[in-house]
Amino acid sequence: MIDVLIVGGGGAGLRAAIAVAETDPALKVAVVSKVYPMRSHTVSAEGGAAAVIGAGDTLDEHCYDTISGGDWLCDQDAVEAFVAEAPRELIQLEHWGCPWSRESDGRVAVRPFGGMKKMRTWYAADKTGFHLLHTLFQTTLKYRDIIRYDEWFVTKLVVDDGRVHGVVAVEIRTGRIETIPARTVILATGGCGKVFPFTTNAAIKTGDGMALAYREGAPLKDMEFVQYHPTGLPFTGILITEAARAEGGWLINKDGYRYLQDYDLGRPTPTPKLRSMELGPRDRLSQAFVHEQHKNRTVDTPYGPVVYLDLRHLGEGKIDSRIPFVRELCRSYQNLDPATDLIPVRPVVHYMMGGVHTDVHGATPIAGLYAAGETACVSINGANRLGSNSLPEILVFGRRAGLAAAEFARSHAGGEAPAARSQGADERRRLERAREGSRHGERIADLRERMQHTLEGAAGIYRTGDVLTKAVDTLAELRERAERVRVDDTSAAFNTELINLQELHAMLEIAQTIVACALNRQESRGAHQRTDFSARDDETYLAHSLVHRAPDGTPSVGLLPVTITRWPPGERVYGRD
Amino acid sequence: MEVARYRPGQDAEPVFQGYDVPLMADWAVLDGLNHIKDQLDGSLSYRWSCRMGVCGSCGMTVNGEARLTCGTFLSEYGDGPVRIEPLKGFPVIRDLVVDIDDFLAKLSSVRPWLIREGEELPLTAEHAQTPAQLEAYKQYSMCINCLLCYSACPVYVLDPDFLGPAAIALAQRYNLDSRDMGDRFDVLGADEAVWGCTFVGECTRVCPKHVDPAEAIQRYKVTAALRSVLPWSKR
Numbered sequence: 001m002i003d004v005l006i007v008g009g010g011g012a013g014l015r016a017a018i019a020v021a022e023t024d025p026a027l028k029v030a031v032v033s034k035v036y037p038m039r040s041h042t043v044s045a046e047g048g049a050a051a052v053i054g055a056g057d058t059l060d061e062h063c064y065d066t067i068s069g070g071d072w073l074c075d076q077d078a079v080e081a082f083v084a085e086a087p088r089e090l091i092q093l094e095h096w097g098c099p100w101s102r103e104s105d106g107r108v109a110v111r112p113f114g115g116m117k118k119m120r121t122w123y124a125a126d127k128t129g130f131h132l133l134h135t136l137f138q139t140t141l142k143y144r145d146i147i148r149y150d151e152w153f154v155t156k157l158v159v160d161d162g163r164v165h166g167v168v169a170v171e172i173r174t175g176r177i178e179t180i181p182a183r184t185v186i187l188a189t190g191g192c193g194k195v196f197p198f199t200t201n202a203a204i205k206t207g208d209g210m211a212l213a214y215r216e217g218a219p220l221k222d223m224e225f226v227q228y229h230p231t232g233l234p235f236t237g238i239l240i241t242e243a244a245r246a247e248g249g250w251l252i253n254k255d256g257y258r259y260l261q262d263y264d265l266g267r268p269t270p271t272p273k274l275r276s277m278e279l280g281p282r283d284r285l286s287q288a289f290v291h292e293q294h295k296n297r298t299v300d301t302p303y304g305p306v307v308y309l310d311l312r313h314l315g316e317g318k319i320d321s322r323i324p325f326v327r328e329l330c331r332s333y334q335n336l337d338p339a340t341d342l343i344p345v346r347p348v349v350h351y352m353m354g355g356v357h358t359d360v361h362g363a364t365p366i367a368g369l370y371a372a373g374e375t376a377c378v379s380i381n382g383a384n385r386l387g388s389n390s391l392p393e394i395l396v397f398g399r400r401a402g403l404a405a406a407e408f409a410r411s412h413a414g415g416e417a418p419a420a421r422s423q424g425a426d427e428r429r430r431l432e433r434a435r436e437g438s439r440h441g442e443r444i445a446d447l448r449e450r451m452q453h454t455l456e457g458a459a460g461i462y463r464t465g466d467v468l469t470k471a472v473d474t475l476a477e478l479r480e481r482a483e484r485v486r487v488d489d490t491s492a493a494f495n496t497e498l499i500n501l502q503e504l505h506a507m508l509e510i511a512q513t514i515v516a517c518a519l520n521r522q523e524s525r526g527a528h529q530r531t532d533f534s535a536r537d538d539e540t541y542l543a544h545s546l547v548h549r550a551p552d553g554t555p556s557v558g559l560l561p562v563t564i565t566r567w568p569p570g571e572r573v574y575g576r577d
Numbered sequence: 578m579e580v581a582r583y584r585p586g587q588d589a590e591p592v593f594q595g596y597d598v599p600l601m602a603d604w605a606v607l608d609g610l611n612h613i614k615d616q617l618d619g620s621l622s623y624r625w626s627c628r629m630g631v632c633g634s635c636g637m638t639v640n641g642e643a644r645l646t647c648g649t650f651l652s653e654y655g656d657g658p659v660r661i662e663p664l665k666g667f668p669v670i671r672d673l674v675v676d677i678d679d680f681l682a683k684l685s686s687v688r689p690w691l692i693r694e695g696e697e698l699p700l701t702a703e704h705a706q707t708p709a710q711l712e713a714y715k716q717y718s719m720c721i722n723c724l725l726c727y728s729a730c731p732v733y734v735l736d737p738d739f740l741g742p743a744a745i746a747l748a749q750r751y752n753l754d755s756r757d758m759g760d761r762f763d764v765l766g767a768d769e770a771v772w773g774c775t776f777v778g779e780c781t782r783v784c785p786k787h788v789d790p791a792e793a794i795q796r797y798k799v800t801a802a803l804r805s806v807l808p809w810s811k812r
Contacts, residue, residue: 035624036677038722039632088700095698097691097754099711099718106705130631131718138689138747150681173670202626235603238629329629332648445615488619493585494671497619 003409005182009037012373012398013188019402030147045129046241048121049391051086070382071526076565089395115281160419175492179424191374197452199349211506224517225353228286232348234303245278266575276575286347308342362401372401383526437490516555623673633721643725687748692759717750726780742780742790
């Protein structure tokens with residue numbers, strides 16, 4: 001019997017595991033991950049991690065930047081807790097060996113970041129997520145009692161009478177299907193960018209944890225808020241970090257014009273100005289791109305329209321010392337050198353503000369079930385997350401979820417629930433049937449592609465009611481078709497097609513919640529822009545979307561008021577003092 | 578593309594299967610594999626994830642060489658065929674998927690975490706570390722555990738007990754960190770560790786992240802030699 005079973009071995013999951021191991025070594029903690037932990041998508045985070053550290057900065061300012069950046073949809077009690085605990089978490093990572101970039105006197109260095117009024121973003125060159133994940137993973141090796149289920153894929157949560165009792169999972173290597181009984185489960189599976197066709201997200205980001213919780217009756221929250229990062233490489237969708245702009249990069253259109261000045265983001269200055277122009281928030285920058293496109297001021301490429309990110313004036317020295325990964329990625333994947341060439345970029349799906357509804361301790365409405373990181377929606381990100389808030393988020397709330405789950409496990413002893421056996425047997429039969437294969441039907445990849453293009457068309461940077469309504473029907477139909485797909489692989493060992501099929505089912509359900517929430521929210525706020533309801537409507541929608549799975553399997557959307565503590569809703573001001 | 582297939586219990590040994598894949602200018606080898614998986618044969622198994630050369634999942638043998646398939650382009654091989662095999666030097670689980678548990682055990686054995694003695698600083702204070710001190714180990718901290726170095730290492734292929742390039746480089750990453758107080762001599766000074774290396778340098782040649790494990794190993798040989806002569810010395 002596992003006391004705390006963590007699904008996902010990225011930053012949030014590993015931070016939770018260490019928190020449990022440190023709090024109470026007597027507790028049995030396990031990390032179940034569909035990839036080896038160091039492959040987790042935290043590895044791809046680049047720019048940095050925000051936490052108030054320097055003189056001249058205050059917790060309140062970090063709160064305000066986060067709340068205004070989130071267009072007042074953040075729960076302010078959660079933001080206050082997050083901002084207060086972020087510094088100690090980043091220092092903890094320092095104590096564990098994270099190679100943070102440094103000032104000449106040996107102090108940790110900080111850089112500016114989009115939407116942040118002060119320099120408070122810690123960084124490890126431009127591989128912050130990579131270093132953070134490897135530091136965490138290597139540190140977990142110190143705790144020999146942390147049990148790892150590497151390359152196990154969780155297909156179901158065992159829930160009975162409102163309480164979680166474990167998971168059913170496939171050992172990918174052998175195909176063995178097991179029920180793993182557990183007193184508590186923490187979902188830390190990351191986001192679901194792969195529901196869209198063009199994303200910075202890794203192949204593994206298929207919303208598994210969100211779907212696991214949703215299917216067992218836990219609501220998802222704010223699913224309509226999808227972050228487009230303004231600077232992805234065309235074709236691959238590889239992220240060019242916001243740090244490139246923080247270090248002084250410019251966004252220019254086909255005429256070489258710094259177009260952001262036309263969108264109420266301030267006036268161009270030669271060097272970066274905080275909360276202005278290229279250091280505006282991601283939602284506003286991605287929206288500006290669409291307007292440039294409509295004005296025919298973007299450049300057409302085989303992979304869609306682009307603008308340019310210009311780093312040439314920074315010079316080789318600064319590029320190599322501050323953003324070397326940008327240069328490496330451009331050279332390897334785009335065949336250009338940012339020291340001498342313009343980088344073609346376009347907005348790309350990057351992050352889900354929404355996720356499994358939790359309180360500030362990561363607890364979901366299902367007893368014993370917790371969620372942390374991008375899988376969860378606490379919510380500190382509101383309608384638009386600020387860059388460099390997600391890394392501290394996985395640490396702060398990974399730890400909190402770990403502590404809360406440990407506490408729950410200690411106070412809820414008892415043996416294996418009968419439900420674990422019966423639900424486990426049903427799930428095993430379902431998976432074994434899927435593994436029998438089928439020579440008929442459509443290919444998984446073709447349905448996936450249909451889903452992705454449906455989402456891009458309906459739930460992109462700008463949305464409208466008619467298109468969303470059509471997408472509801474399309475997705476319902478795709479879900480039916482997904483029950484009859486062609487499956488070539490009938491073997492037990494390392495059957496990735498079986499996994500891909502489970503991921504497709506998860507993504508289709510998640511896609512439905514995104515569209516349902518987007519349709520229900522008849523206003524424009526942050527990353528959710530409705531061309532048919534172009535204004536923010538605090539009267540009705542200063543509230544989270546809460547989406548439950550109805551008994552017929554369709555999403556049912558309600559609203560939940562936002563928690564306001566000290567910052568009443570106001571205007572988001574960028575580039576104007 | 579000619580792809581090695583192996584299904585345990587079904588195939589006695591790996592066989593090559595040919596697939597026609599369109600030659601697209603921007604396609605990496607991984608895009609070719611994904612085309613096969615998505616459109617031609619759903620039963621092909623391989624690992625991949627980030628598609629940007631940082632998760633370390635997609636190392637395979639491409640025309641005889643250990644490569645990251647996301648960063649190796651089909652155009653490099655003209656009209657083909659391009660031959661894809663699993664990373665050499667590891668047991669094959671299925672098709673292009675290899676068993677890396679031996680590496681993970683070696684990784685753990687070098688104690689890849691900060692070794693500290695005495696009172697810890699409170700969580701309000703960081704250790705000072707100058708840019709020069711960071712530079713001293715930074716290169717060795719860039720390893721993505723893709724295992725191309727093990728696959729290319731002639732020693733590891735013959736002697737699976739050899740601790741190997743990435744694990745030694747990672748040990749050095751901590752040894753050379755100004756915040757670390759260990760030297761991991763018990764592991765690194767053993768026969769199967771740095772002294773196993775015959776300095777062929779293949780590990781450094783194939784490393785996609787320029788970690789230079791060969792240098793890490795040679796540097797530790799100096800440390801280890803000093804330690805043998807002056808057992809009380811550290812570093």
